[in-house]
Amino acid sequence: xxxxxxxxxxxxxxxxFFISGTIALIRFPDIxxxxxxxxxxxxxxxxxxxxxxxxxxxxxxxxxxxxxxxxLIMLASASISHLISLNxxxxxxxxxxxx
Amino acid sequence: xxxxxxxxxxxxxxxxxxxxxxVFNGKEKIVQLLALQLLGTSxxxxxxLLAQKLQLEGLRDLALIMGLLACIIxxxxxxxxxFNSENxxxx
Numbered sequence: 681x682x683x684x685x686x687x688x689x690x691x692x693x694x695x696x697f698f699i700s701g702t703i704a705l706i707r708f709p710d711i712x713x714x715x716x717x718x719x720x721x722x723x724x725x726x727x728x729x730x731x732x733x734x735x736x737x738x739x740x741x742x743x744x745x746x747x748x749x750x751x752l753i754m755l756a757s758a759s760i761s762h763l764i765s766l767n768x769x770x771x772x773x774x775x776x777x778x779x
Numbered sequence: 780x781x782x783x784x785x786x787x788x789x790x791x792x793x794x795x796x797x798x799x800x801x802v803f804n805g806k807e808k809i810v811q812l813l814a815l816q817l818l819g820t821s822x823x824x825x826x827x828l829l830a831q832k833l834q835l836e837g838l839r840d841l842a843l844i845m846g847l848l849a850c851i852i853x854x855x856x857x858x859x860x861x862f863n864s865e866n867x868x869x870x
Contacts, residue, residue, distance in 0.1 A: 688783065691828075695790055698821055702794045705817055706801055711809055718813050722820045729824045733831050742839070746827065749843050753823060756850035760816065763857045768809060 687735035694728030697721050711768050719761040723754050784832035791825045812856050819849025 704717030730750045734743035798821070801814040823842045830838035 691787055694824070695787060698791060698794050698824065702797050702817060702821075705813060706797065711807075711813075714810065714813050718817055722817055726820055726824050730827065733827055736831060742836075745839060749823070749827070749839065749846065752843065753820065753846040756846060757816070757820070760850055760853040760857075763854065764809065764812065767857045 683735050687732040690728050690732030690735065694725045694730075694732065697725030697728060701725060712765060715761050715765055719757050723757050726750060726753060782832065784828050788825050788828045788832075791821050791828070794821050795825070808856075808860060812853060816849060816853055819845060819852075822849075 698721075701717055701721030704721060705714055708714045708717055727750050730746045734746045737743050737746065795818055798814045798817045802811050802818070805811040805814060823846050826838050826842040826845060830836070830842070
């Protein structure tokens with residue numbers, strides 16, 4: 681029962697991180713701060729949701745699989761953020777460029 | 780009894796819609812690409828919530844594939860599209 685409630689709390693925190701990441705993506709001025717919002721807040725939100733679901737799941741194998749999915753998505757997202765920021769820097773996008 | 784998993788999935792769907800508006804309205808192509816990345820991550824969360832609700836094991840594999848495909852979209856964009864000029868390919 682306590683573990684179930686803890687799972688719901690974790691999923692709710694993850695949703696808050698998702699919503700704040702989306703608002704940041706819409707409101708932030710330039711590409712680099714948007715990358716920061718996307719790659720940190722979003723993956724943290726996904727991590728909280730996945731931890732909550734891992735607490736809710738029945739078997740330990742499903743929990744390990746969920747954690748592996750999170751690990752893979754974090755790896756992919758980190759390398760993608762480096763690629764995009766390198767491309768933006770190479771194309772000389774300014775810091776204060778208003779979209 | 781309220782189905783809480785579906786409520787959370789619906790809230791995440793609103794997040795996806797907000798990102799989709801940014802995809803269609805974004806002035807720069809790189810911002811549209813970032814909104815697509817956001818869409819991929821939140822879609823993975825939606826699919827995992829629904830997998831827990833419906834007790835379907837295959838949906839977790841689908842979430843894995845969605846994460847991988849979002850990554851490949853970004854790699855292809857960075858490689859082939861020049862973000863500074865309008866509608867021109869680099870090659």
